[in-house]
Amino acid sequence: GNSVTQMEGPVTLSEEAFLTINCTYTATGYPSLFWYVQYPGEGLQLLLKATKADDKGSNKGFEATYRKETTSFHLEKGSVQVSDSAVYFCALFRNTGFQKLVFGTGTRLLVSP
Amino acid sequence: DTGVSQDPRHKITKRGQNVTFRCDPISEHNRLYWYRQTLGQGPEFLTYFQNEAQLEKSRLLSDRFSAERPKGSFSTLEIQRTEQGDSAMYLCASSPRTGANNEQFFGPGTRLTVL
Numbered sequence A: 001g002n003s004v005t006q007m008e009g010p011v012t013l014s015e016e017a018f019l020t021i022n023c024t025y026t027a028t029g030y031p032s033l034f035w036y037v038q039y040p041g042e043g044l045q046l047l048l049k050a051t052k053a054d055d056k057g058s059n060k061g062f063e064a065t066y067r068k069e070t071t072s073f074h075l076e077k078g079s080v081q082v083s084d085s086a087v088y089f090c091a092l093f094r095n096t097g098f099q100k101l102v103f104g105t106g107t108r109l110l111v112s113p
Numbered sequence B: 001d002t003g004v005s006q007d008p009r010h011k012i013t014k015r016g017q018n019v020t021f022r023c024d025p026i027s028e029h030n031r032l033y034w035y036r037q038t039l040g041q042g043p044e045f046l047t048y049f050q051n052e053a054q055l056e057k058s059r060l061l062s063d064r065f066s067a068e069r070p071k072g073s074f075s076t077l078e079i080q081r082t083e084q085g086d087s088a089m090y091l092c093a094s095s096p097r098t099g100a101n102n103e104q105f106f107g108p109g110t111r112l113t114v115l
Helices: none
Strands: A003-006 A011-014 A019-021 A023-026 A032-038 A044-050 A056-059 A062-065 A075-077 A086-093 A101-103 A107-112 B005-007 B010-013 B019-024 B031-037 B044-050 B053-057 B065-068 B075-079 B088-095 B110-114
Touching (some): A003 A086, A003 A101, B031 B075, B075 B088
Parallel strands (some): B010 B110
Antiparallel strands (some): A032 A044, A044 A056, A056 A062, A062 A075, A086 A107, B031 B044, B044 B053, B088 B110
């Protein structure tokens, strides 16, 4: 079946540190991949996406590259800010068949000044 | 604001009561999705509609759950005879089309607490 595995949190960093949140997936076919972010008390917001192998999604300094050979979509940011503290969800969307977003369990990021 | 809206934002009910949630998608989005999110987990798919047709339902959607989208605009999710295990955040999302590059826009959610 289709599934997404994320590294467990919380991830605790100091401001300006480098961030990596690992995400791997299992899927049939060629899914689209997403990172969503959930700030405290708010709904899910799309952070970035990639729709085919080797695509790089980027937004607000965050990047992730669709790696088909390693079935991965790791999220990175060169210098985190306190305002990046949130829960980050990796997700896949199958473009055929039973269409739905399949989410990982989320990784909480805590950034201290 | 033209985003996805959900009502109510919070609902506390006693076990055995019925509850109904409403979702208003972004105007002209023809696809509408319901997800459930429990503490410490990612959202799990419940069901989706294309216009007024309910096309897919998860096995998570027991017969106590029913969803409608009567005119292809807003949707309601009803839970009958609520149980404590139904306590969760219920999320609604909408999207303008299917296929590649599909992006779902999420509402703020309705947090249900069953006492």
